[in-house]
Amino acid sequence: MDRRTVAPRPSVLSSPPAIAAAGLLALLLAMGIGRFAFTALLPRMRDEGLLDIDGAGLMAAMNYLGYLAGALWAAFSRKADPARRLAGGLAASVLTTLAMGVDLGFGGWCALRFVSGVASAAVYVYATGIVLRSLADAGAAGWSAFHYMGVGAGIAVSATVAQRLGDGALAGWRALGLLAGLAALAVGAVLVPRGHKASGAGGAGAAPVAPAAAPGLGWLAAAYGLAGFGYIVNATFLPTILRSQAGTADAALTGWLTVGLAALPATALWVRLSFRCGVYPVLIAATLIQAVGVALPVLATGVPAALAGAALLGGTFMGIAGLAQWLARVPDPHLTARRIGLITACYGVGQIAGPLLVALRGRDAGFALPVLLAAAALVLSALLLEVSRRRERLG
Numbered sequence: 192m193d194r195r196t197v198a199p200r201p202s203v204l205s206s207p208p209a210i211a212a213a214g215l216l217a218l219l220l221a222m223g224i225g226r227f228a229f230t231a232l233l234p235r236m237r238d239e240g241l242l243d244i245d246g247a248g249l250m251a252a253m254n255y256l257g258y259l260a261g262a263l264w265a266a267f268s269r270k271a272d273p274a275r276r277l278a279g280g281l282a283a284s285v286l287t288t289l290a291m292g293v294d295l296g297f298g299g300w301c302a303l304r305f306v307s308g309v310a311s312a313a314v315y316v317y318a319t320g321i322v323l324r325s326l327a328d329a330g331a332a333g334w335s336a337f338h339y340m341g342v343g344a345g346i347a348v349s350a351t352v353a354q355r356l357g358d359g360a361l362a363g364w365r366a367l368g369l370l371a372g373l374a375a376l377a378v379g380a381v382l383v384p385r386g387h388k389a390s391g392a393g394g395a396g397a398a399p400v401a402p403a404a405a406p407g408l409g410w411l412a413a414a415y416g417l418a419g420f421g422y423i424v425n426a427t428f429l430p431t432i433l434r435s436q437a438g439t440a441d442a443a444l445t446g447w448l449t450v451g452l453a454a455l456p457a458t459a460l461w462v463r464l465s466f467r468c469g470v471y472p473v474l475i476a477a478t479l480i481q482a483v484g485v486a487l488p489v490l491a492t493g494v495p496a497a498l499a500g501a502a503l504l505g506g507t508f509m510g511i512a513g514l515a516q517w518l519a520r521v522p523d524p525h526l527t528a529r530r531i532g533l534i535t536a537c538y539g540v541g542q543i544a545g546p547l548l549v550a551l552r553g554r555d556a557g558f559a560l561p562v563l564l565a566a567a568a569l570v571l572s573a574l575l576l577e578v579s580r581r582r583e584r585l586g
Contacts, residue, residue: 236360280311417568435557446500461513478569
């Protein structure tokens with residue numbers, strides 16, 4: 192009998208394309224749908240009397256508060272099990288999206304949006320960690336750009352579903368929840384087992400990493416917080432803004448679809464550009480371009496201006512996030528998590544402030560002032576990034 196051992200054939204599910212595709216689906220379900228489906232469905236919820244602008248602002252703020260809490264929980268947890276937290280985040284994101292399809296009243300929906308925010312943060316942090324580590328181990332880090340396309344893909348999916356609604360907003364939530372559930376099954380099959388391997392490899396016996404002297408990032412954190420405020424008003428209310436203006440009402444959901452399509456390749460393009468021109472110059476340029484995109488829908492009339500603004504918003508917001516987090520990194524992975532947690536907290540505070548401003552101004556105040564304040568915040572963010580470049584010497 193031939194007793195020669197045969198090396199096991201690698202599973203298709205462990206290939207770099209499968210890992211990157213699972214990462215894309217993770218961000219699609221937890222961020223593009225779990226987080227931003229609210230933007231696509233809000234106009235229909237208003238039309239059906241389920242929600243007004245005041246309530247929408249408060250509900251959005253609850254979601255962003257949950258995301259802030261989830262990001263800090265992930266960043267400062269010790270001995271977390273990535274596989275278990277990823278699986279829990281996937282399940283919670285799917286269930287809270289489905290449950291939004293039931294009329295639970297304002298309080299019930301606010302609670303769901305908070306939990307959904309926590310789940311979005313958990314999936315983003317742990318799925319991204321598993322994907323990037325797995326691709327690096329396989330010598331295929333270039334596939335990571337595919338992972339970050341998930342946010343834009345999810346926004347495009349939510350906009351498409353919202354455009355084709357026939358049975359009302361609640362049916363739209365349920366349809367998106369079912370799509371998220373299918374995506375979660377694929378993500379669980381590929382990434383959860385790899386998360387178990389990662390937690391097993393980095394156990395108590397791992398050698399501690401010596402703390403590294405890290406430059407401060409106060410100016411970067413302040414700039415990133417302003418960027419959170421700068422993008423979130425449009426990212427929450429863009430279809431509603433376009434519906435409220437003469438000449439752009441018919442382009443409301445097309446505008447949100449444009450945001451998603453523009454976001455698909457954006458992170459990869461900005462990162463590649465940063466290799467050539469430097470991280471700070473590219474980050475400052477992206478922030479100023481986003482300021483123009485945010486202001487366009489209220490400064491210029493007509494569908495072309497609205498769609499141009501949507502494209503500039505979608506083409507920059509994930510790139511800004513990726514480049515800012517790159518600047519916060521240091522050799523010590525634990526310290527990196529804490530530093531990213533700090534700037535994410537600042538970003539989260541900015542995100543919460545935007546919808547709250549809309550809610551406090553009331554249903555009849557319009558969107559022009561919050562949108563222009565958001566654009567001004569982005570200009571100030573770019574100025575603080577230049578201060579950070581000169582003083583903090585990151586990157």
